[in-house]
Amino acid sequence: MAAHDPVEQKYVYDFAEGNKDLKDLLGGKGANLAEMTNLGLPVPPGFTITTEACKAYLTTGREPDGLAAQIEAHLESLEREMGRRLGDPDDPLLVSVRSGAKFSMPGMMETVLNVGLNDRSVIGLSNQAGGNDRFAWDSYRRLIQMFGKTVCEVPGEEFEHALDEIKSAKGTHNDLDLDADDLRGLVDAYKKIFAKHTGREFPQEPREQLDLAIRAVFDSWNAERAILYRRQERIPADLGTAVNVVAMVFGNLGPDSGTGVAFTRDPGSGAQGIYGDYLANAQGEDVVAGIRNTVPLQELEQLDKTSYDQLLGIMARLEEHYKDLCDIEFTIERGKLWMLQTRVGKRTAAAAFVIAGQLVDEGLIDLDEALHRVNGAQLAQLMFPRFQLDHEFEAVAKGIGASPGAASGKVVFTSARAVELAAEGESVILVRRETNPDDLNGMIAAKGILTSRGGKTSHAAVVARGMGKTCVSGADELDVNVPAKKFTVGDHVVNEGDVVSIDGTTGKVYLGEVPVMPSEVVQYFEGELDPENTDDALVRSVHRIMTHADAARRLRVRTNADTGADAARARRFGAEGIGLCRTEHMFLGDRRELVERLILASGEREREDALAALLPLQRADFIEIFREMDGLPVTVRLIDPPLHEFLPPLEQLAVNVAVAQERGEDVAKEEALLAAVRRMHEENPMLGLRGVRLGLVIPGLFAMQVRAIAEAAVAVVRDGGKACPEIMVPLVGAVQELETVRAEAERIIAEVVGDSGVEVLIGTMIEVPRAALTAGQIAEAAEFFSFGTNDLTQMGWGFSRDDVEGAFFWRYLELGIFGISPFESIDTDGVGRLVRIAAEEGRAARPGLKLGVCGEHGGDPDSVHFFHEVGLDYVSCSPFRVPVARLEAGRAAITTTGSDSR
Numbered sequence: 001m002a003a004h005d006p007v008e009q010k011y012v013y014d015f016a017e018g019n020k021d022l023k024d025l026l027g028g029k030g031a032n033l034a035e036m037t038n039l040g041l042p043v044p045p046g047f048t049i050t051t052e053a054c055k056a057y058l059t060t061g062r063e064p065d066g067l068a069a070q071i072e073a074h075l076e077s078l079e080r081e082m083g084r085r086l087g088d089p090d091d092p093l094l095v096s097v098r099s100g101a102k103f104s105m106p107g108m109m110e111t112v113l114n115v116g117l118n119d120r121s122v123i124g125l126s127n128q129a130g131g132n133d134r135f136a137w138d139s140y141r142r143l144i145q146m147f148g149k150t151v152c153e154v155p156g157e158e159f160e161h162a163l164d165e166i167k168s169a170k171g172t173h174n175d176l177d178l179d180a181d182d183l184r185g186l187v188d189a190y191k192k193i194f195a196k197h198t199g200r201e202f203p204q205e206p207r208e209q210l211d212l213a214i215r216a217v218f219d220s221w222n223a224e225r226a227i228l229y230r231r232q233e234r235i236p237a238d239l240g241t242a243v244n245v246v247a248m249v250f251g252n253l254g255p256d257s258g259t260g261v262a263f264t265r266d267p268g269s270g271a272q273g274i275y276g277d278y279l280a281n282a283q284g285e286d287v288v289a290g291i292r293n294t295v296p297l298q299e300l301e302q303l304d305k306t307s308y309d310q311l312l313g314i315m316a317r318l319e320e321h322y323k324d325l326c327d328i329e330f331t332i333e334r335g336k337l338w339m340l341q342t343r344v345g346k347r348t349a350a351a352a353f354v355i356a357g358q359l360v361d362e363g364l365i366d367l368d369e370a371l372h373r374v375n376g377a378q379l380a381q382l383m384f385p386r387f388q389l390d391h392e393f394e395a396v397a398k399g400i401g402a403s404p405g406a407a408s409g410k411v412v413f414t415s416a417r418a419v420e421l422a423a424e425g426e427s428v429i430l431v432r433r434e435t436n437p438d439d440l441n442g443m444i445a446a447k448g449i450l451t452s453r454g455g456k457t458s459h460a461a462v463v464a465r466g467m468g469k470t471c472v473s474g475a476d477e478l479d480v481n482v483p484a485k486k487f488t489v490g491d492h493v494v495n496e497g498d499v500v501s502i503d504g505t506t507g508k509v510y511l512g513e514v515p516v517m518p519s520e521v522v523q524y525f526e527g528e529l530d531p532e533n534t535d536d537a538l539v540r541s542v543h544r545i546m547t548h549a550d551a552a553r554r555l556r557v558r559t560n561a562d563t564g565a566d567a568a569r570a571r572r573f574g575a576e577g578i579g580l581c582r583t584e585h586m587f588l589g590d591r592r593e594l595v596e597r598l599i600l601a602s603g604e605r606e607r608e609d610a611l612a613a614l615l616p617l618q619r620a621d622f623i624e625i626f627r628e629m630d631g632l633p634v635t636v637r638l639i640d641p642p643l644h645e646f647l648p649p650l651e652q653l654a655v656n657v658a659v660a661q662e663r664g665e666d667v668a669k670e671e672a673l674l675a676a677v678r679r680m681h682e683e684n685p686m687l688g689l690r691g692v693r694l695g696l697v698i699p700g701l702f703a704m705q706v707r708a709i710a711e712a713a714v715a716v717v718r719d720g721g722k723a724c725p726e727i728m729v730p731l732v733g734a735v736q737e738l739e740t741v742r743a744e745a746e747r748i749i750a751e752v753v754g755d756s757g758v759e760v761l762i763g764t765m766i767e768v769p770r771a772a773l774t775a776g777q778i779a780e781a782a783e784f785f786s787f788g789t790n791d792l793t794q795m796g797w798g799f800s801r802d803d804v805e806g807a808f809f810w811r812y813l814e815l816g817i818f819g820i821s822p823f824e825s826i827d828t829d830g831v832g833r834l835v836r837i838a839a840e841e842g843r844a845a846r847p848g849l850k851l852g853v854c855g856e857h858g859g860d861p862d863s864v865h866f867f868h869e870v871g872l873d874y875v876s877c878s879p880f881r882v883p884v885a886r887l888e889a890g891r892a893a894i895t896t897t898g899s900d901s902r
Helices: 023-038 051-060 067-082 121-128 133-152 156-170 180-198 206-220 224-233 284-289 297-303 305-322 349-361 367-373 376-382 415-423 437-445 459-467 520-525 537-552 564-572 583-587 589-600 604-629 650-662 668-680 692-697 701-718 735-753 769-773 775-781 789-797 801-807 809-815 831-845 861-870 879-893
Strands: 012-014 046-049 095-101 111-115 241-247 258-265 272-280 326-333 336-344 400-403 406-412 428-432 448-451 470-473 479-481 486-489 492-495 499-503 508-511 556-560 578-582 633-637 724-729 761-766 784-787 850-853 874-877
Touching (some): 012 067, 023 051, 023 095, 046 067, 051 206, 051 241, 067 206, 067 241, 095 206, 111 133, 111 206, 111 284, 121 133, 133 156, 133 180, 224 437, 258 297, 258 349, 272 297, 297 305, 305 326, 349 376, 367 537, 376 861, 376 879, 400 459, 406 415, 406 448, 415 428, 415 437, 428 437, 428 499, 437 459, 448 459, 448 499, 459 470, 470 499, 520 537, 556 564, 556 879, 564 604, 564 879, 578 583, 578 604, 578 874, 583 604, 589 604, 604 701, 604 724, 650 668, 692 735, 701 735, 724 735, 724 784, 735 761, 761 769, 769 789, 769 831, 775 784, 775 831, 784 831, 789 801, 789 831, 831 861, 861 874, 874 879
Parallel strands (some): 428 448, 556 578, 578 633, 724 761, 761 784, 850 874
Antiparallel strands (some): 046 241, 095 241, 258 272, 258 326, 326 336, 406 499, 486 492, 499 508
């Protein structure tokens, strides 16, 4: 090649050329196969086609220049190493073609095994296996089935029906009872199915099989289920997948062969021990598909002690090397152990915390890394309730507790029905013999998944653990009849729509709805469990990691609370103040009548009387809250929503007045209310007379609230307590609005506070885009900003939250316009930029400006990291989410190294 010629991009790597740190390029599977190869572990030889090749193919619709030649060169090298040629009729080399993205996406993309088999090489494969015709024809039928379904989109159920027919004719339910002649006939049936749907014969050229399989893996990156899974798990859409081409080793050669999946620790609980599934005389897909129920990994010791001991040694070595729970796939071929895959294993939320604590104890990681290994979403899962069981509830079946949790709901038997009922607000349990990747929509919609086949490593179990869904698998007492929409267990018949409850920890299945009780993690946060005096490994680990998060974090965490009870609970959960106390909630219930008096006041005297009646009620509310917070800051938002929200709806009131008039009743009060509601009616009340505008238009309203706040603080202090009130003016768009309210508030505060020592801060809520863009001006009149990201998102996007989420957000998510709702996780590019501008310009004008956030995003894990980066002082969220925000604030503060917690 001349010096000026461009260097050809490298698209293909032998396993020996990679390592575990090349996941971006080689995908997780390829990087880890390379790592195991370099560790000297028994890995079948092969090569990896990079994610860059995939991205180029998906962009242009064709393979990038040079890829075909590089595949050919690496295939020739593999053939030399194995001493066989791909598809050689006498002594064939067969390969598997497997996907492998940077982040694990179990079952979402394609795999094709036994590539290279055809009508001639199947005979050679039999000879290789010592005349084992059954094995050869079993391998061939698997190739046609997988190739047909994944490469050519032949309906998979047609292959299943053909297999069921042959088993039925044989009088068996077990595919191991089929002999070579049966399988030869099945191959013929599969070929006919393939030809019917594709219009061509099954390809006999091995290299064509390989090339088409590679393209199918590339294409599967954009398959509907893969897209859906990425959105669910927040995996970027532009990563692409690598393709791994690996020399086949066979677990279906007979009773001395088999395949399995192992975990170095229990992925459900984190407990140390031997966990996994093994299936003799099977290929790997049989295990994860749950086609036959597996045996516990420990039974391999009796079947093949040499391989068992070797496997345990490799498991220990891998865990020490990766410093984490490892998920391992292996095959035994006639007593020879082969490692097919390892990865940092998916685990339940409980296991994530327990394992992180264990690894710290073992000296493999430090507390910073332990904090990085867990996340707020997992902590939130651990705070969900669990079943409260007593003698009244007897389990009707028991399977394998594949993903913990307590879930009750109506039984459904198809993914489509699960989605349909969930959209109607129903809780559903998806019941299947075994799930497959096409069930992903239903699994997302369901509260829990129940299968009659499979184990802890089945598709249902792995995907459910990744999503935090409750799952019981392998409940083989269940006879699931999908067409009839029912399952039977013992004498019980459960039809679609009947309610069942499943326990993903114990694996037990109950008829009807079982009541729930608080989780032990909530009991810990409530102070009911002492982490220093409990044998609960989860509680100890949560306490240890939360303690480290609190020490590491810069962001303070407050709560949104409107009552003393909410404030007290939030403090138990670790809140360091109240970031949002909504005063409008104090006007509900019996107090509506006073609000009506205010609205209907015909003059200054009546209005003052109504406000005077509200003042002591507001003051009492604030006294209760200040006492509970005991000197921690309490940010009180002055009344925000339009006043007509405290009145009956216009349509309802009009009907009531008309009916009463028809009856000749006295409706003077109702008519006055109706007139007031009509007078205040707005086409878009969220942009109308609310917030600071109310305080400026209705004399005395804000003054009454400011007085109540100040008097409550003074009362608490004079009783020997402490109070730190902060008054927040909502919906400010111009500094002049805030200046006007502030002048009146300062006059009242000075009058009330006197020499009590109470200090009251006055600030504003940044929720109008103009406020964010003029933050430098507004900061001259504000001692703090609190970002109201709910309204800032509404106004920034031009969305009405009450209308759009149900109307079209589903379509935006489907099209990829949103990865997640901007009301759930902050839009960092748009709304987040407004926050950044306001923070920077506000602090430039007033260096000591206190900055916080009180919208729903204050408890969202991803949003917390953004607020840390922008430099806010605190986030505020609902009491239940306070621990989540504390954890994520700690994670945001540490330098993140090591494995990704996804």
